[in-house]
Amino acid sequence: MAREKEEGPIISFMMNLFVSVAFAAPTAVLLWFGLNGRWAWDNHDEDGAQEMLYISTDGFWILLCALIFVGVCFPRLFPGLMGFCWRKIMRLGRWF
Numbered sequence: 564m565a566r567e568k569e570e571g572p573i574i575s576f577m578m579n580l581f582v583s584v585a586f587a588a589p590t591a592v593l594l595w596f597g598l599n600g601r602w603a604w605d606n607h608d609e610d611g612a613q614e615m616l617y618i619s620t621d622g623f624w625i626l627l628c629a630l631i632f633v634g635v636c637f638p639r640l641f642p643g644l645m646g647f648c649w650r651k652i653m654r655l656g657r658w659f
Contacts, residue, residue: 576635583634583641590648591627597655 598617618626634641 587630595623
């Protein structure tokens with residue numbers, strides 16, 4: 564019988580990082596477009612359109628890094644945070 568090999572701390576960390584990025588990226592994109600949706604459709608080609616954003620492009624990267632940070636540093640909190648975000652996204656999606 565083959566013995567099951569336990570995963571080491573490096574493999575566990577890498578898997579955690581991959582899953583954090585895989586779930587945090589679409590969540591950050593949906594949150595950013597949810598807040599800046601009107602700008603994305605109406606004003607994207609006008610001069611000075613960047614000043615009209617509710618959350619800037621830098622804010623998107625900060626949000627993405629914050630979600631990845633939570634996923635890597637607090638792996639037990641991350642699923643609950645993602646579930647909370649997705650429940651709110653789905654609830655807001657029903658309004659529109």
